[in-house]
Amino acid sequence: MTSTMSLDWSEPLVPGEVVLDDRVAPNASWSAVVRAGHVLTIVDVGGNQSGDCLLYNAADTEERYSVPDTLAWQGNAYVRTDTVLRSNLGNPLMTVVGNEIDRQDTIGGACSKESNTLRYGHHVMFHHGCRENFLSEGAKHGLGLRDLVSNLNWFMNVPVEADGALGIVDGMSAPGKRVAVRADTDVLVLVSNCPQMNNPCNDFNPTPLRMIVVSP
Amino acid sequence: MTDSVLNARADARARGGQTSEWMPYLPASSSPYRPLGVEALTWAETVAPGGYTHKVLARGTRIRFDDPTGDACAHVIVYNALETVERLNVADTVKIPWQAYLGAGHPLLSGDGRVLATIVEDTSGHHDAFCGTTTEAWNQRKYGDARPEGPSPAGRSLFVKAAAKHGLAPRDLPPSVSFFQGIRVDADGAFEWRGSAGEGTSVELLAELPLLILVANVPHPLDPRPDYVAGPLRVHAWRSAPTGPDDDRFQATPEAHRAYLNTIDYAEARGL
Ligand SMILES: [Zn+2]
Numbered sequence: 001m002t003s004t005m006s007l008d009w010s011e012p013l014v015p016g017e018v019v020l021d022d023r024v025a026p027n028a029s030w031s032a033v034v035r036a037g038h039v040l041t042i043v044d045v046g047g048n049q050s051g052d053c054l055l056y057n058a059a060d061t062e063e064r065y066s067v068p069d070t071l072a073w074q075g076n077a078y079v080r081t082d083t084v085l086r087s088n089l090g091n092p093l094m095t096v097v098g099n100e101i102d103r104q105d106t107i108g109g110a111c112s113k114e115s116n117t118l119r120y121g122h123h124v125m126f127h128h129g130c131r132e133n134f135l136s137e138g139a140k141h142g143l144g145l146r147d148l149v150s151n152l153n154w155f156m157n158v159p160v161e162a163d164g165a166l167g168i169v170d171g172m173s174a175p176g177k178r179v180a181v182r183a184d185t186d187v188l189v190l191v192s193n194c195p196q197m198n199n200p201c202n203d204f205n206p207t208p209l210r211m212i213v214v215s216p
Numbered sequence: 217m218t219d220s221v222l223n224a225r226a227d228a229r230a231r232g233g234q235t236s237e238w239m240p241y242l243p244a245s246s247s248p249y250r251p252l253g254v255e256a257l258t259w260a261e262t263v264a265p266g267g268y269t270h271k272v273l274a275r276g277t278r279i280r281f282d283d284p285t286g287d288a289c290a291h292v293i294v295y296n297a298l299e300t301v302e303r304l305n306v307a308d309t310v311k312i313p314w315q316a317y318l319g320a321g322h323p324l325l326s327g328d329g330r331v332l333a334t335i336v337e338d339t340s341g342h343h344d345a346f347c348g349t350t351t352e353a354w355n356q357r358k359y360g361d362a363r364p365e366g367p368s369p370a371g372r373s374l375f376v377k378a379a380a381k382h383g384l385a386p387r388d389l390p391p392s393v394s395f396f397q398g399i400r401v402d403a404d405g406a407f408e409w410r411g412s413a414g415e416g417t418s419v420e421l422l423a424e425l426p427l428l429i430l431v432a433n434v435p436h437p438l439d440p441r442p443d444y445v446a447g448p449l450r451v452h453a454w455r456s457a458p459t460g461p462d463d464d465r466f467q468a469t470p471e472a473h474r475a476y477l478n479t480i481d482y483a484e485a486r487g488l
Pocket of ligand 1: 110111
């Protein structure tokens with residue numbers, strides 16, 4: 001971690017006509033509907049910045065991203081290129097079509113004010129968390145606590161060791177690294193640019209994300 | 217003869233007093249499978265293969281699952297019965313204890329930084345917090361039939377029905393955990409099937425808050441057997457005490473300690 005931040009805003013991982021290009025400030029939340037066939041590139045602008053992410057069928061948000069269905073269907077705990085991000089009905093919501101780091105996480109969940117008290121102590125209860133970002137961003141779309149389920153963490157590194165030990169460790173990403181996901185149906189995407197300051201998921205230094213949607 | 221109300225009533229009443237392999241036992245303490253050393257039960261039931269059950273339980277209730285044949289798979293979701301928006305959070309359940317494999321001493325955490333239930337006994341060790349339960353799409357592909365009323369219902373279909381009986385909708389179903397059929401994760405992330413630890417194992421949960429518990433007893437999604445193989449699941453529960461400062465597990469880890477503190481803080485504020 002250095003105080004002189006190196007930022008790389010990069011460009012779409014998949015070429016196409018740009019239909020949306022947003023910059024997400026550190027600690028902030030973001031949402032958009034990505035139309036079927038469009039590709040969302042997420043740029044890790046500052047390097048090792050976790051982008052916590054939830055997906056919903058835009059036409060019926062009762063159908064939403066499901067970690068267990070995604071993992072059981074592919075028989076593997078990690079998200080990589082070609083991983084199909086499935087719903088709680090087993091249907092494809094999005095597919096990873098490009099990925100510039102070894103693997104992406106979907107087992108580490110989101111940070112929250114409450115879970116921070118368990119991990120670090122009650123003195124960090126006042127810190128901001130991804131669950132709070134999801135709630136305020138989700139509220140714009142009529143979503144609430146009942147709609148929060150286990151999520152994706154773009155650019156976060158959560159290995160599972162042989163004895164089942166699991167945890168958030170130093171990231172494998174770098175400024176300008178990208179992941180690209182294609183919408184398989186119209187998908188509402190919620191993102192929390194993780195504000196966590198107590199573990200390495202953001203290199204202890206939250207940085208921006210860039211969200212680019214293209215029509216290939 | 218059911219040609220009159222009187223005859224229909226006599227016919228219906230003649231059906232009572234019988235038993236089946238899968239049924240609740242009332243009063244619970246009359247269960248033919250009452251666990252040794254337990255006198256007063258508050259819940260006793262044998263869940264059919266492919267069946268489900270659900271119950272609201274007091275704080276401090278001890279819940280025992282038995283897998284008599286080695287073919288049960290208990291998919292479980294727990295909620296705070298007083299505020300069902302507080303519910304099992306599988307990600308926190310593995311992340312906070314720094315451990316993906318469930319076993320004795322493992323807390324089932326909500327998203328609100330509290331322990332809904334603790335796994336207090338476990339003679340199986342074959343469990344799963346990765347794969348959740350089955351969907352209709354999965355069972356249709358695997359068994360060719362996923363109708364909720366058919367021979368190979370999906371776990372999610374059963375959870376939908378169980379949840380509905382408490383006023384909850386499909387959006388209230390978070391990822392679940394499962395007991396008695398296990399998987400492991402290899403170095404590349406691939407799931408290795410471990411299956412059952414054999415017949416006659418048991419798992420006991422302790423309710424740390426008033427609980428709504430949903431249970432679906434269906435084959436694990438990664439069960440490699442092509443047939444829908446499921447065995448009966450026995451459930452027994454009795455009144456006990458929630459985890460407190462006198463229990464070794466209360467301060468077993470700093471994370472667990474703060475989780476129990478949060479749980480007790482909530483319970484005391486609510487006057488539980
Ligand atoms: Zn976070």
